[in-house]
Amino acid sequence: MTDTTASPETPTAESGLMVRAEQVHKSFGPLEVLKGIDLEVRSGEVCCLLGPSGSGKSTFLRCINHLEKIDAGRIRVDGDLIGYRERGGKLYEMRDRDVAAQRRAIGMVFQRFNLFPHMTVLQNVMEAPVLLRQAKKAQAREHAAQLLDRVGLGDKLGAYPGQLSGGQQQRVAIARALAMRPKLMLFDEPTSALDPELVGEVLDTMKDLARDGMTMIVVTHEIGFAREVGDHLVFMDGGVVVEQGDPREVISAPQHERTKAFLAKVL
Amino acid sequence: MSADTSGRARPEPIKAVPVRHPGRWAGVAVIAVLVAMFVHMLVTNSAFQWSFMVDEMFRPPIIEGLRGTVLLLITSMVIGIGLGIVIAIMRLSPNPVLRGVAWVYTWFFRAVPRLVLAILFGNLGILWSRLEFGLPFDRQIGALFGLHDFEARLFGFSAVDILTGFVAGMLALGLSEAAYMAEIVRAGIQSVDEGQTEAAQALGMSRAQILRRIVLPQAMRVIIPPTGNETIAMLKDTSLVAFVPVSMELFFQLKAVGSRTFQPFPMYVAATLWYLLLTSVLLVGQYYLERHYSKGFGRSTRARQRLRGLAAESGSTTSGTAQ
Ligand SMILES: Nc1ncnc2c1ncn2[C@@H]1O[C@H](COP(=O)(O)OP(=O)(O)OP(=O)(O)O)[C@@H](O)[C@H]1O
Ligand SMILES: [Mg+2]
Numbered sequence: 001m002t003d004t005t006a007s008p009e010t011p012t013a014e015s016g017l018m019v020r021a022e023q024v025h026k027s028f029g030p031l032e033v034l035k036g037i038d039l040e041v042r043s044g045e046v047c048c049l050l051g052p053s054g055s056g057k058s059t060f061l062r063c064i065n066h067l068e069k070i071d072a073g074r075i076r077v078d079g080d081l082i083g084y085r086e087r088g089g090k091l092y093e094m095r096d097r098d099v100a101a102q103r104r105a106i107g108m109v110f111q112r113f114n115l116f117p118h119m120t121v122l123q124n125v126m127e128a129p130v131l132l133r134q135a136k137k138a139q140a141r142e143h144a145a146q147l148l149d150r151v152g153l154g155d156k157l158g159a160y161p162g163q164l165s166g167g168q169q170q171r172v173a174i175a176r177a178l179a180m181r182p183k184l185m186l187f188d189e190p191t192s193a194l195d196p197e198l199v200g201e202v203l204d205t206m207k208d209l210a211r212d213g214m215t216m217i218v219v220t221h222e223i224g225f226a227r228e229v230g231d232h233l234v235f236m237d238g239g240v241v242v243e244q245g246d247p248r249e250v251i252s253a254p255q256h257e258r259t260k261a262f263l264a265k266v267l
Numbered sequence: 268m269s270a271d272t273s274g275r276a277r278p279e280p281i282k283a284v285p286v287r288h289p290g291r292w293a294g295v296a297v298i299a300v301l302v303a304m305f306v307h308m309l310v311t312n313s314a315f316q317w318s319f320m321v322d323e324m325f326r327p328p329i330i331e332g333l334r335g336t337v338l339l340l341i342t343s344m345v346i347g348i349g350l351g352i353v354i355a356i357m358r359l360s361p362n363p364v365l366r367g368v369a370w371v372y373t374w375f376f377r378a379v380p381r382l383v384l385a386i387l388f389g390n391l392g393i394l395w396s397r398l399e400f401g402l403p404f405d406r407q408i409g410a411l412f413g414l415h416d417f418e419a420r421l422f423g424f425s426a427v428d429i430l431t432g433f434v435a436g437m438l439a440l441g442l443s444e445a446a447y448m449a450e451i452v453r454a455g456i457q458s459v460d461e462g463q464t465e466a467a468q469a470l471g472m473s474r475a476q477i478l479r480r481i482v483l484p485q486a487m488r489v490i491i492p493p494t495g496n497e498t499i500a501m502l503k504d505t506s507l508v509a510f511v512p513v514s515m516e517l518f519f520q521l522k523a524v525g526s527r528t529f530q531p532f533p534m535y536v537a538a539t540l541w542y543l544l545l546t547s548v549l550l551v552g553q554y555y556l557e558r559h560y561s562k563g564f565g566r567s568t569r570a571r572q573r574l575r576g577l578a579a580e581s582g583s584t585t586s587g588t589a590q
Contacts, residue, residue, distance in 0.1 A: 065469055067465060067468060096473065096474060100471045100472065100473050102471075103469055103470070103471040104470070104471030107469070108469035110462060110466060114460075114462035114463060114465065115466075116463065116466070116467075116485075117485065117564060118485055118560075118562055118563045118564070120563070127470075127480065131472060132471060132472065160562070162564065176470070177469075180470060180471065
């Protein structure tokens with residue numbers, strides 16, 4: 001790894017940066033998927049990631065909570081290096097236990113919901129906080145019920161995921177991630193697996209969350225959402241950031257040919 | 268529900284002549300005749316010796332044998348399932364050493380027939396008269412430092428005492444079963460969607476927690492039906508321990524009565540009946556286990572849901588049509 005800055009501890013915390021990615025590289029075998037991604041997301045900001053299929057959006061998102069190991073570069077969340085410890089200019093791989101602890105502060109919502117089908121909605125949301133001793137069972141249950149109420153599913157606590165619509169399942173997934181009280185939420189195309197009439201309810205939940213000041217990185221093809229809620233828009237293609245800036249500006253007046261071509265297709 | 272919206276009356280229910288199935292009736296007739304012949308033979312053929320069989324099949328030695336068989340079944344399946352899960356997890360571990368060990372284990376115990384294993388384990392006493400636990404290679408290490416009678420043993424016991432027939436038989440069956448169970452568990456674990464593990468990882472759960480709370484409970488749905496088969500097969504394989512030799516076993520005891528009284532056939536019939544009974548009990552257990560682990564999954568839940576929905580929908584009309 002090339003590290004020229006030799007940065008001191010937590011260089012980003014005071015500047016209000018929640019996520020700082022520098023020169024992130026990632027390959028799968030011979031295929032280089034991320035070719036040096038730089039990205040900064042401020043606390044409380046909603047960052048929308050756009051880009052054609054295969055451009056590496058999901059891979060980048062998964063690198064942020066270390067579901068994928070990066071080959072080069074640095075990712076910091078709230079000042080902490082993800083997946084590694086830096087001591088005396090040397091990098092040490094973190095143990096599984098410490099990686100897991102880091103992930104608790106980062107919520108993730110998947111395209112295909114990935115709810116636990118053998119548990120009720122309430123159990124899905126309570127499971128991690130109780131298992132990881134974040135709360136007593138009674139408190140966790142109360143918090144879970146509150147969150148489910150907030151996403152509009154207060155009457156579905158006893159249902160199994162298989163009995164819910166896609167939109168309802170995705171809202172449970174959001175509540176499940178929130179139950180760990182994360183400081184950052186990652187969304188990977190949360191509405192692409194939904195029937196068109198169910199997209200709105202999930203986006204509304206996400207807008208609520210943004211309004212409450214949650215820091216969010218959202219991979220989406222919903223241009224309307226990006227324009228309305230996004231504070232920052234990043235357009236990726238071929239493993240690099242092609243263009244970024246204020247969502248309304250980028251969407252109405254894209255500078256790069258590739259951004260123009262992509263937006264012409266989605267709009 | 269909304270029958271009245273169109274303003275038309277509900278049409279009268281269909282009353283049609285059902286399709287006849289003459290073939291079915293012919294089949295029933297043929298089967299009835301065959302069953303009658305079979306029952307007639309059971310009753311009239313004197314070789315069955317029913318009263319003798321019933322007298323003998325509940326005697327204390329047989330019941331002892333039955334207890335032995337059930338105990339052997341339970342212990343060997345507990346070993347098989349427990350160790351099988353461990354080996355399956357080793358097979359799927361990122362650690363190449365664990366993977367290799369698990370592969371060799373499965374290879375060995377699947378290759379050797381259970382009968383041979385039973386005999387082999389029954390004769391392990393030949394290798395060691397005593398089993399002792401302590402520092403490995405203690406004598407050699409002692410020799411290295413010039414000590415000739417250096418021994419570092421914590422405790423030991425006579426192998427002949429411990430590897431009595433029963434324990435040897437239990438180990439032979441249990442260890443062999445573990446190899447098959449490992450494959451079943453592995454297939455079960457692999458049948459669980461990758462996304463489940465990812466979602467759990469993203470929540471910050473550890474590998475062990477994910478396995479225990481998320482993956483294994485879902486894998487159970489796939490694991491239980493073949494495990495039921497394995498258990499039934501094991502019930503029948505318990506009779507192999509006669510070669511260890513173990514005498515506390517159902518078939519051995521029944522056969523013993525047969526040879527003592529020179530009436531073997533009724534005792535074979537008794538064995539058939541006992542095994543039928545035990546298998547039926549196992550099947551009931553399997554039914555309830557499968558139902559438990561299908562919670563939240565697919566058809567049964569949906570079907571129940573739909574039924575409830577239908578009942579609610581049809582409401583008052585059900586009482587009318589059900590007569
Ligand atoms: N685990 C993996 N092993 C090998 N190749 C992978 C793996 N994951 C992703 N890829 C490849 O990396 C590239 C980028 O994938 P990624 O999922 O990040 O794209 P994306 O921008 O999210 O696309 P989409 O909009 O279709 O979700 C693709 O070519 C994909 O085939
Ligand atoms: Mg993707």
